[in-house]
Amino acid sequence: MGELDMLRNEIDQLDRELAEVLEKRMNVVMRIMEAKKRMGIPIFNREREHEVIEKVGSYVVNKQFHEEIESILQKVMACSRKIQSTHLFPYHIVLIGFMGSGKSTVAREMAAMLAKKSIDLDQLIEEKQASSISEIFKHKGESAFREMEKELVKEMAAQKETFVISTGGGVILNEENVLNLKQAGVIVWLKTGAEEIYHRISENKERPLLKDDMSVEKINALLEQRTSLYERAADLVIETDQKSVNEISLEIVKKLGSVNNAGEN
Ligand code: S3P
DSSP states (O other): OOHHHHHHHHHHHHHHHHHHHHHHHHHHHHHHHHHHHHHTOOSOOHHHHHHHHHHHHHHOSOGGGHHHHHHHHHHHHHHHHHHHHHHHOOSEEEEEOSTTSOHHHHHHHHHHHHTOEEEEHHHHHHHHHTSOHHHHHHHHOHHHHHHHHHHHHHHHHTOSSOEEEEOOTTGGGSHHHHHHHHHHEEEEEEEOOHHHHHHHHTTOOOOGGGSSOOSHHHHHHHHHHHHHHHHHHOSEEEEOTTOOHHHHHHHHHHHHTTOOOTTOO
């Protein structure tokens, strides 16, 4: 056997060992998940991930490979999160709530936490139409936008892969949207007070429904029309005032554990 063949054999053997070790690791990850569930301990813990990466880094003798091995470990841990979240949440997590309630930001944070993808319906509409939401409202009108929103909701709800979905604030205005989203996911209402909403969005001119009257009064008036719809659509309600994006995301993950009813409504 030539030298190259011998080295390739050695690599094959190491890959086999790697696969076996990774499989063992993933089985333990599943057992940790079950144990944490039983004990009521949060399953997703970033600090613990940092500790693991640091510890493994200290085992690497050749410092030249330090960075690569750390980045492989990061990937391994993202896979663990994915395995756990696929098992725990095999459905879309759908965020609803008024403009400025933090749906898109929380969706991105949750997606990173759960190693799922996040999908922003408004952003997808903008990409599909190659136009901003305010331009669509201006040139085609709100009802054309609502039609696009309805079609997209239908399309996303039917996807096999599950996502963290952030919706536009008015998605609940159409009952068909709520039914489609409920069938494929758990709906989480990010409940935010009018004052807080005003502070978050008053500088932003991109919200067509508030462009002529950006005030707490107008927000309150719209909220009054919509609150019962958010309430009715929601499987879970999370108060967001004075909470960080990370706190909100962890609270959702914790509470989702008790609502495992997606697709069974
Ligand atoms: C709307 C909210 C917006 C966007 C559109 C209509 C609404 O989304 O869909 O301007 O009716 O509340 P955000 O809630 O993400 O701002």
